[in-house]
Amino acid sequence: MKGAKPMISKPQKRISQKALTVWRISGVITSLIGWLITAAAVFLLHIFDLPGWISIILIVLAVIFPVLHIFLFPTLRWKSWRYEVREEEIELEEGIFVKTRTLVPMVRVQHVDTNQGPLLRKYKLASVVVHTAATAHTIPALEETEAEELRFFISKLARVAEEDV
Amino acid sequence: MSKPKRLHPIASVLSAGKGLKKLLFPLIALIISGGSEGKISLLITLAISLVAVIISLIIGVISWLRYTYRFEEDELRIEYGVFVRQKRYIPFERIQSINLTEGLLQQMFGLVKVQIETAGGGEEAEAVLSAVSKDDAKLIQQYVTVAKTGENHELKDEPEGQIVFSISVPELMILSLTSGGVGVVISAAIAFLSQLDDFIPYKKIFGDLEKWAVHNIIALAFLVFIGFFLAWVISLAVTMLKYANFNVIKTEKDLIISQGLLEKKQITIPLKRIQAIRISENIIRQMLGYATVSIVSAGGSTANEEESKVILLPIVRVKEIASLLKEPLPDYQLEPALSSAPKRARRRYILRIWYIVLPIVAAAIFFFQTWGFFSLIILVVGTWWAILKYNDAGWSLEQQQLCLRSRTINRTTVFMPRKRIQSLKLRESYFQQRQGLGTLEAFVKSGAGDSWIAVVDLERSDIQKVYQWYSRERQRELSS
Numbered sequence: 168m169k170g171a172k173p174m175i176s177k178p179q180k181r182i183s184q185k186a187l188t189v190w191r192i193s194g195v196i197t198s199l200i201g202w203l204i205t206a207a208a209v210f211l212l213h214i215f216d217l218p219g220w221i222s223i224i225l226i227v228l229a230v231i232f233p234v235l236h237i238f239l240f241p242t243l244r245w246k247s248w249r250y251e252v253r254e255e256e257i258e259l260e261e262g263i264f265v266k267t268r269t270l271v272p273m274v275r276v277q278h279v280d281t282n283q284g285p286l287l288r289k290y291k292l293a294s295v296v297v298h299t300a301a302t303a304h305t306i307p308a309l310e311e312t313e314a315e316e317l318r319f320f321i322s323k324l325a326r327v328a329e330e331d332v
Numbered sequence: 333m334s335k336p337k338r339l340h341p342i343a344s345v346l347s348a349g350k351g352l353k354k355l356l357f358p359l360i361a362l363i364i365s366g367g368s369e370g371k372i373s374l375l376i377t378l379a380i381s382l383v384a385v386i387i388s389l390i391i392g393v394i395s396w397l398r399y400t401y402r403f404e405e406d407e408l409r410i411e412y413g414v415f416v417r418q419k420r421y422i423p424f425e426r427i428q429s430i431n432l433t434e435g436l437l438q439q440m441f442g443l444v445k446v447q448i449e450t451a452g453g454g455e456e457a458e459a460v461l462s463a464v465s466k467d468d469a470k471l472i473q474q475y476v477t478v479a480k481t482g483e484n485h486e487l488k489d490e491p492e493g494q495i496v497f498s499i500s501v502p503e504l505m506i507l508s509l510t511s512g513g514v515g516v517v518i519s520a521a522i523a524f525l526s527q528l529d530d531f532i533p534y535k536k537i538f539g540d541l542e543k544w545a546v547h548n549i550i551a552l553a554f555l556v557f558i559g560f561f562l563a564w565v566i567s568l569a570v571t572m573l574k575y576a577n578f579n580v581i582k583t584e585k586d587l588i589i590s591q592g593l594l595e596k597k598q599i600t601i602p603l604k605r606i607q608a609i610r611i612s613e614n615i616i617r618q619m620l621g622y623a624t625v626s627i628v629s630a631g632g633s634t635a636n637e638e639e640s641k642v643i644l645l646p647i648v649r650v651k652e653i654a655s656l657l658k659e660p661l662p663d664y665q666l667e668p669a670l671s672s673a674p675k676r677a678r679r680r681y682i683l684r685i686w687y688i689v690l691p692i693v694a695a696a697i698f699f700f701q702t703w704g705f706f707s708l709i710i711l712v713v714g715t716w717w718a719i720l721k722y723n724d725a726g727w728s729l730e731q732q733q734l735c736l737r738s739r740t741i742n743r744t745t746v747f748m749p750r751k752r753i754q755s756l757k758l759r760e761s762y763f764q765q766r767q768g769l770g771t772l773e774a775f776v777k778s779g780a781g782d783s784w785i786a787v788v789d790l791e792r793s794d795i796q797k798v799y800q801w802y803s804r805e806r807q808r809e810l811s812s
Binding site for chain 2: 251254255256258262264265266267269270271272275299300301302304314
């Protein structure tokens, strides 16, 4: 492995770059739904003659939200995502505003799933979900083949490492 | 091994009672609303209620008739179900724990309720035999020990082993006096009254009361006081009944906890299944130097919040915990030398509270003027709480154990062996990052909730120390 380092080194691997596209598309979809709801709300506010500033706030939000969720957040999120699966442990790092680093020892892994929604499937991506007895950890948007390999790799190691309890 | 057996007939009453409990409120509501509309409708509603009661009695009897259990091929085999017939076979060696409860009804007939749990946590215990003779209960216990250990020895009436803890009368008094049960009683009373909302003319009562109260502030204060006092007495009695005769015994492989006066309970916890030890202190107990020690155990049922927390020592002097548990739980080092959060974290603890409280105070002063200044009390209390939280935050590392302490309302200290920690998380928000601070979270497995603890705003280098300690590969890097 790597030589001894004084501080904790970051996990090395990144998730698939296609994740950006998927996240942007899902941002577009949520924005569309958001707009529909906003439109309905503004319409109702108008009918019931409620103060105009509420509508203005709603419309401003309806403009800001898509900008964040289609352009800004996917990029930041992708940049922040790192993971590493080694023989003895899995390490994840993520988070835009709050950076979270998670460590899961291989011996604690109970089972591994791969998930694939319609969007992920279209782009040949999949997420890997690692379950321990108490927690679940998701690595989103990996290349399909890589996800499969990872699942196989983890479940093999997890089986070897039965219980040292 | 044995023929199918039925439970004691009293089980039919028990299961009918369970059904009736669910019907209680609707029936009361029905009778009250029907009764207010004249004699005939009262009769009709009474008739409906009677029919409901009879039906649940009949269902109770049928479910008793259908419920059989037997011991066969090293399995406990249960068949039951009124509408849907079910069969459940549980191999003895898979049984994790057997809990015995004697409610009032069971005690009258010398019976016992047996709850059988396997490793799978779930809503309820895997099997509940609601009324069996004590001999049969013993038989099940014996089968299980034989299946697990392969040894065949007679089970004694009283579980054999070394006594870990046995509650004394003064301890029981302190426990009851300092329990937070008052709030529970009051909220239960409120919930009960609000159920009857539609039938009691609160508006009228309170309207009159208001007029009266304006003239009799002292009398009102007195009434409120009486109400609180009653709630407190009730909660006192409930706690005493529940924890009377509390007793912990350690056998070779299990901890056996028995407790209760009216309802006697016996819980068995395999030592192997213990995931962590949790010490919690509410403010009053902390001031008196007392604490409650509970066990985080894997498996067990989640249906009952109360039962999922296995209390090991309901009340104990903090100083004595380590010596009491040294022998039964040698893996735990319960006298931690905690390191606390750095000085600069205190400001963040206080600010976090102020972000929430200051706007409220500002709004209160803005809207209520002079009276609004009373909201400053919240600010003082909040700040005090924040400082308490800061003082209590702490961590310590032993060779094979991580100990974390933090306070929400109560101060909680959790002891986790390294091999029981399921995953570890460190978090840094933007502001924490700037100050070289971070949040540490650790997860252990438990049958129900409470499997997680976080300590906020620790020194980053400290957190990394813990991280390295937990990481198998980092440790190797260090040692090589």
